Amino acid sequence: xxxxxxxxxxxxxxxxEGHLKIDWVNAHMPVLNRIREQFEKEQPFKGLKVAIxxxxxxxxxxxxxxxxxxxxxxxxxxSNPLSTQDDVCAALVEDGVTVFAKYNPEPAEYKELLIKxxxxxxxLIIDDGGDLVSILHSERQDLLKKVRGGAEETTTGILRLxxxxxxxxxxxxxxxxxxxxxKYLFDNRxxxxxxxxxxxxxxxxxxxxxxxxxxxxxxxxxxxVAMRAKGLGANVVVAEVDAIKGVEAxxxxxxxxxxxxxxxxxxxxxxxTGNRDVIRGEHYKVMKDGAILSNAGHFDxxxxxxxxxxxxxxxxxVRRNIEEYTLQxxxxxxxxxxxxxxxLAAGDGHPAEIMDMTFALQAMSLKYVNxxxxxxxxxxxxxxxxxxxxxxxxxxASLGISIDALSEEQKSYLDSWTEH
Numbered sequence: 001x002x003x004x005x006x007x008x009x010x011x012x013x014x015x016x017e018g019h020l021k022i023d024w025v026n027a028h029m030p031v032l033n034r035i036r037e038q039f040e041k042e043q044p045f046k047g048l049k050v051a052i053x054x055x056x057x058x059x060x061x062x063x064x065x066x067x068x069x070x071x072x073x074x075x076x077x078x079s080n081p082l083s084t085q086d087d088v089c090a091a092l093v094e095d096g097v098t099v100f101a102k103y104n105p106e107p108a109e110y111k112e113l114l115i116k117x118x119x120x121x122x123x124l125i126i127d128d129g130g131d132l133v134s135i136l137h138s139e140r141q142d143l144l145k146k147v148r149g150g151a152e153e154t155t156t157g158i159l160r161l162x163x164x165x166x167x168x169x170x171x172x173x174x175x176x177x178x179x180x181x182x183k184y185l186f187d188n189r190x191x192x193x194x195x196x197x198x199x200x201x202x203x204x205x206x207x208x209x210x211x212x213x214x215x216x217x218x219x220x221x222x223x224x225v226a227m228r229a230k231g232l233g234a235n236v237v238v239a240e241v242d243a244i245k246g247v248e249a250x251x252x253x254x255x256x257x258x259x260x261x262x263x264x265x266x267x268x269x270x271x272x273t274g275n276r277d278v279i280r281g282e283h284y285k286v287m288k289d290g291a292i293l294s295n296a297g298h299f300d301x302x303x304x305x306x307x308x309x310x311x312x313x314x315x316x317x318v319r320r321n322i323e324e325y326t327l328q329x330x331x332x333x334x335x336x337x338x339x340x341x342x343x344l345a346a347g348d349g350h351p352a353e354i355m356d357m358t359f360a361l362q363a364m365s366l367k368y369v370n371x372x373x374x375x376x377x378x379x380x381x382x383x384x385x386x387x388x389x390x391x392x393x394x395x396x397a398s399l400g401i402s403i404d405a406l407s408e409e410q411k412s413y414l415d416s417w418t419e420h
Contacts, residue, residue, distance in 0.1 A: 007099045008113060010086040018091030021058035022065070029059070029356035030398035031391060032066055035363050039070030044367045046071030051122035053114065053132045054153060055083040055344045056101045059352055061092050063126075063359040067366065068097060075120040077101045079128035079153075080298075081110045082337060082345035118143050124370055125150035126362055127174075129298045130160035137169055149173040149369035149376065151362050155188075155219070156274045156298035161380045173376035175365040177358070180383035182391045184220045187358040191350030192343065193224025196270060196296045197232060199347030203321045203336055204292060209233030214266035216259065217273035218245040221296060225270050226254055237262045239278075263287050270342070271295045271302035281307040289331040294342040303339040321346045360391045 004012065026033070039045075050067050054060040056078040068074045075098040078084035084101045092099050098120060100113040114131055118140055125132050127150055136144050149172045152158055158178050164170040177183055201208070213234040215226045222238070226249070229236050238249035239259045250256045263283035267290070271278050274297050284307065295302045309315070312325040318334070325333045337345035349355070364387045369376065396403060406414070413419050 003098045007093045009089040010102045014087035015090035015094045018087035025058045025352040028352040031356045031360040031394040036066045043071040048123040049073045050124045052076040052126040053079045054128045057085045059355040077113045077117040128153040130157035148373040151175040151365040180388045182357045188220035189224035191354035192221040193228040195343035195350045199342040203346040211267035213268045214262045216271040218249045221272040276301040277304045280304040292334045294336040300339040
């Protein structure tokens with residue numbers, strides 16, 4: 001059965017537009033292009049099957065093609081129902097990738113598409129949020145034995161993986177790509193910072209300058225969102241549960257307060273915690289009329305929708321990707337993209353140049369786990385530093401930037417406790 005017959009997508013006739021999108025990001029991902037050249041020569045995945053679950057848009061599609069160029073038979077699905085782009089799916093099918101993904105499927109169908117991807121019996125996986133790994137370890141343990149290992153994209157996914165490892169449940173090695181320097185320093189901070197506000201601005205068409213922006217969570221993603229909000233002229237408030245991060249936000253020039261206090265003054269809210277119910281009923285009760293709520297965490301649980309529904313007397317869609325909730329006292333709140341990832345569900349995600357580094361790490365980590373899965377064992381491991389640094393060096397080279405190298409004398413000095 002060929003990929004066209006096997007795939008489940010919305011409409012194959014959309015492929016021409018998808019090809020244009022993939023060609024555009026290809027031209028702006030020099031690091032991944034360099035790795036593709038290596039893979040084409042070395043064929044590290046020859047004879048292997050790779051299953052991928054990521055936000056299925058053009059940049060992800062190009063990663064799939066790079067892995068395919070390394071000799072793999074690739075099957076891919078989306079990691080979020082609202083971030084899948086149907087034209088990109090169609091283009092991938094034409095390029096020989098098996099695709100199980102549609103924009104905004106029903107919840108049951110969305111899960112079935114994940115399972116269909118696993119039923120291709122992969123040797124290696126790339127996951128985003130831990131859904132593929134979770135299904136393999138719960139509902140489809142019959143597919144576990146063949147899996148050599150994989151790589152995880154997100155903070156949320158790594159938290160789930162580490163919980164599995166701690167309980168002795170993890171059955172193969174996973175590389176924590178999110179914890180690599182070239183991931184969180186650039187993707188989480190600059191990528192999330194820019195793409196979140198791209199999604200919010202294109203969806204609301206409202207001014208940010210002068211308004212109060214509440215950023216819930218001050219990890220690397222939160223830092224990026226706060227920094228870009230400040231650049232847009234907002235008055236930024238950070239809500240945190242971590243005292244150290246609270247001090248950091250304060251010293252970065254932001255107001256820091258509890259969510260109870262921040263809820264009273266916010267015009268825009270962006271959650272970036274990876275946890276659930278960080279905006280909930282007690283906060284809705286004190287929010288201002290017109291508050292705009294959005295989430296940039298992996299799952300749509302950070303803004304508590306059931307409690308918002310319970311407090312509302314009506315709900316309607318007022319713009320694409322904006323739902324208006326009217327409360328009993330007449331106040332109106334606006335939720336963007338159903339509380340799902342605002343930068344992907346209401347935008348195109350991170351810039352191509354940023355994902356160039358992240359997906360280069362994914363491709364190299366997949367090769368690393370395939371080469372070393374027997375030695376690694378059933379645990380979560382970091383991206384080796386030499387791979388992290390290599391991606392950074394490839395990035396600098398693509399920018400035409402050179403840096404210095406330590407002399408032998410300098411290396412000796414740094415390694416010695418007697419020289420001074």
